[in-house]
Every structure is written in structure tokens, then in C-alpha cells.
Ligand SMILES: Nc1ncnc2c1ncn2[C@@H]1O[C@H](COP(=O)(O)OP(=O)(O)OP(=O)(O)O)[C@@H](O)[C@H]1O
């Protein structure tokens with residue numbers, strides 16, 4: 001397994017602390033404006049599934065981009081596992097490479113690459129579309145392919161930035177089931193950015209809410225799996241999260 | 252960019268075939284018939300006008316005259332020889348243009364320093380009408396092959412450069428970001444993301460370049476040359492041979508059509524990843 005991305009110099013590889021993700025005092029501002037992230041602290045244990053919520057513009061994507069190494073760390077410390085993978089809202093597949101070639105892009109696979117791509121595509125239920133051109137995939141299929149491309153790298157830390165936001169409600173439910181299943185099998189640490197409180201409750205061990213540049217709410221979700229959307233125990237947790245997001249559903 | 256492109260669209264535009272491969276045969280037959288009916292009628296009228304003396308052959312030769320002249324030009328070797336010379340000039344000039352245009356666009360597109368050095372002079376030069384350089388080229392290079400090939404090369408370098416440069420610069424930044432998170436090296440990113448992403452624009456540039464290369468050739472061969480289709484036509488002018496001039500015109504038209512078709516075929520081949528509705532012409 002080769003490295004996904006060499007962490008930038010200012011991100012410390014987390015071999016010494018057993019693959020956890022640690023963010024300490026991370027501050028990020030754009031061109032002297034108010035800080036988007038303001039001395040933010042966050043820890044994600046190996047294999048832990050954390051959902052990140054927050055209002056639009058609260059800095060969720062900014063945090064994710066910093067963790068993935070796309071944005072620099074200027075103030076504060078970030079350490080994370082070496083092998084990470086990101087899935088964005090758009091699948092970002094290369095239209096000129098077939099689906100299976102997209103999956104193993106940048107992998108030094110050789111002849112086994114094709115086979116490996118086939119296995120992962122099978123896992124996300126896309127085994128029959130390996131030879132297709134990405135522009136012929138539906139929205140849901142594209143996101144499955146993007147998931148497969150992330151999984152093939154066997155990341156220790158998987159970041160998902162509203163991966164299902166552009167999908168219809170039914171497809172989104174399917175994708176949530178898929179992610180739940182994949183996570184049970186692969187057990188990598190996951191940071192899922194979402195606007196959907198129910199999605200967080202369905203999937204995560206912990207839901208954190210980002211507000212004014214910091215984690216203001218850190219809510220454990222101690223429910224056993226598999227979880228169901230209509231679980232009555234969701235009610236209480238849901239109202240806490242909605243409260244933290246500034247939405248009050250009981251008045 | 253847009254200026255050049257617009258100006259040159261004229262030379263490459265041609266009626267697009269709208270036939271669908273799966274259309275019913277009868278329908279297709281009717282369409283084909285309708286498409287060719289009016290040209291045939293026009294030809295007939297032209298022929299009749301010439302035969303009855305309505306049109307003087309000093310102005311325009313009749314279609315049958317053109318055909319028989321064309322035939323004899325082929326037989327006595329005049330046409331094949333001149334066509335060969337013209338083709339060689341076009342192909343050489345176009346090859347130089349491709350190498351130069353692609354090279355310069357890569358330099359300007361892939362590095363900021365390269366852009367600063369290359370782009371400004373090219374943007375200034377492209378506003379010059381290349382044909383105005385003909386006198387200067389004759390002074391510099393005489394009347395051999397060099398000025399003709401260089402004129403073709405110069406004219407068709409710009410569309411190749413401009414379109415490829417634009418293509419490289421307008422690669423979706425999200426894909427570049429993805430390449431970074433996937434850990435692709437700079438070389439891999441250029442090979443797998445930037446170049447294939449810019450290919451559609453390059454092919455558009457090549458199509459314009461092909462059109463322009465014929466235009467340049469016509470001028471270069473008519474101003475001073477002792478061979479080539481253009482020379483054959485100019486020669487005919489001295490003897491009032493409108494039939495030969497029209498044969499030359501027909502050959503130019505044919506060359507334009509065939510070369511455009513070749514580029515289209517190339518597009519369909521290389522851009523097979525685009526869904527059918529994005530592509531023009533017929534599916535592969
Ligand atoms: N490159 C940038 N330059 C300037 N400002 C930026 C840049 N990127 C993000 N911002 C600002 O930082 C803030 C946080 O943006 P971010 O994209 O992280 O929000 P988000 O929580 O992901 O929002 P959403 O839920 O809508 O995706 C916003 O106010 C945004 O305008």
C-alpha cells in the first residue's frame with residue numbers, strides 16, 4: 001500500500017500516537033478577515049466515526065481541506081495518519097479515464113490494478129460499470145465510484161465533505177447504508193461533514209458542531225448498530241444537535 | 252482569442268451532416284436526395300447557360316468543360332504534380348505549426364514564468380494580419396519553398412497555441428485538487444489530468460489551423476510561385492483559361508473538406524469519453 005499523499009511539512013504524521021487525528025489550536029483566516037477557524041481543538045480516535053455539523057460558512061470545508069493537506073497549517077498543530085482519502089460533494093472523476101482507471105489513479109498497481117479496482121467497485125455495488133466513461137454515470141453511481149477510489153487506498157483516515165448532498169433522498173439513504181457497511185468492514189477513522197442531523201445520528205459515534213471557529217458541541221451517540229432512521233432514541237439527540245445549530249423544532 | 256477564432260470560423264465552417272445512422276432507410280434516402288437536388292439543378296442551369304451562350308466562357312467555363320479539363324490535367328500530370336507540391340507545403344507548414352504551437356502552449360500553460368515570457372509577444376503578434384508579411388517574407392527568404400512553408404506555419408501556429416493555452420489554463424481546479432489529494436506527482440498530473448483535459452481545445456485549434464493553412468497557401472502560391480495549385484491557377488489567368496482556374500478552386504475546396512473530415516475523425520477517436528450528445532457528427 002503506497003502513501004496517498006505525503007503530508008505537508010507542517011502536518012505531523014501520526015505514527016507515534018497510533019494513527020489518531022489530533023488538531024490543536026488550529027487557526028485559519030483568509031486575508032486578514034476574522035478567523036474562520038479560531039484555536040480549534042479536535043481529536044478523532046483510530047477507527048472512530050465523527051460527524052461534523054455547522055451552519056453554512058462555519059468553516060467545515062476549511063477544516064477538512066486543512067486536514068487533507070490542501071490548505072496549509074499556519075497556526076496550530078495538526079497530526080494525522082499518513083494514508084488519508086477524501087470524497088467531495090462532486091465525484092471529481094477524470095472524464096477521460098474509464099471508471100476503473102479512475103479508481104486506481106496514482107496507484108502503483110501494475111497488472112493487479114485492474115483486478116483491485118474491480119474488487120472495490122464490486123464492494124460499492126458498481127462492479128458492472130468498471131469499463132464505463134464517468135460522464136455516463138448517474139449522480140449516485142459517481143459518488144459510489146468516488147467512494148471506491150477512496151477505499152482502494154485503504155486509508156486510515158477518510159474524509160467526506162457532504163458526499164451525498166447532491167443526491168435525491170432515496171439514493172442518499174442507500175449511500176448511507178453503504179457507508180455504514182463499508183465502515184464496519186474497514187474500520188478507518190472517518191470525518192463526515194454533513195448538514196443532515198439524521199445522517200449524523202445514523203452513522204457517527206460522535207457528532208461535533210462547529211460554531212464561531214471552534215467545536216462548541218461534542219455529542220457522543222452511544223447507540224448500537226445497525227441503526228434505523230426511525231429509532232425513537234434519536235429524538236433527544238436530534239433536538240440537542242438542532243439546538244446547537246440554532247434551529248428549534250419545538251416552537 | 253475570440254477574435255482570431257471568429258475570424259477563422261468562416262474558413263472551416265461547412266454544413267454539418269445531420270443524418271442519423273439509425274434513421275429509417277427511406278427517410279434517409281429522401282434526405283440525401285433533397286440535399287443533392289438543388290446543387291444538381293444549379294449545375295444544370297449553369298451548363299445550359301454556357302451552352303446557349305448566355306454565359307461567356309471567358310468569364311466562366313461550363314461544368315462539362317471543367318470536367319474534361321480536369322481529366323486532361325490529371326492525365327498530362329499537371330494536376331498531380333502541382334497538387335503534390337501544394338500538399339507538401341501545407342503538410343510541412345502545418346507540422347511546424349503543430350510543433351511550435353503545442354510547444355509554446357505547454358511552456359506558457361504549465362509555468363508562470365513561461366507564460367510571462369511567451370504569452371505577451373504571441374498575443375501582440377497574433378493581432379498582425381499574417382498575410383501582410385508576404386512582402387517581407389519574399390525579401391527575407393526569396394521565392395523558394397521556405398517563405399511559403401513559413402507563411403503556412405506562422406498563420407496556423409496561432410490557433411494551435413491560443414486554443415491549447417486556453418485549454419490548459421481552464422482545467423477544472425477541482426480536478427487538480429483531487430490529483431493533489433490522490434498524491435499524484437507533477438508529471439502524473441500533467442499526463443493524466445492537464446493534457447487530456449486540454450485535448451478538446453487543442454483539437455479545435457487544429458481544426459482552425461488546417462483551415463488557415465489552406466488560406467495561407469492560396470495566397471503564397473498566387474503571389475509568387477512556379478508550382479502548386481495556386482500557380483497553376485495564376486498561369487491559367489494569363490491565357491484566360493477559366494476552366495483551369497475553376498478546377499483549381501474545386502481542388503482547394505476538396506482539400507479543405509477532406510482535411511476537416513480527418514480532424515473530425517480524430518476528434519471522435521480521441522474524445523470517445525464524451526457522451527454522444529456532446530459530440531458533433533456521427534458516433535464512432
Ligand atoms: N479561499 C477562500 N478565500 C476567502 N474566503 C474563504 C475561502 N474559502 C472559504 N472562505 C470563507 O471561509 C468561511 C468558511 O467556508 P467553508 O467553505 O469552510 O464553510 P462550510 O462550513 O464548508 O460551509 P458550507 O456548509 O456552506 O459548505 C466562509 O465564510 C467562506 O467565505
Ligand SMILES: [Mg+2]
Nearest residue numbers: 060061062161
Ligand atoms: Mg463546505
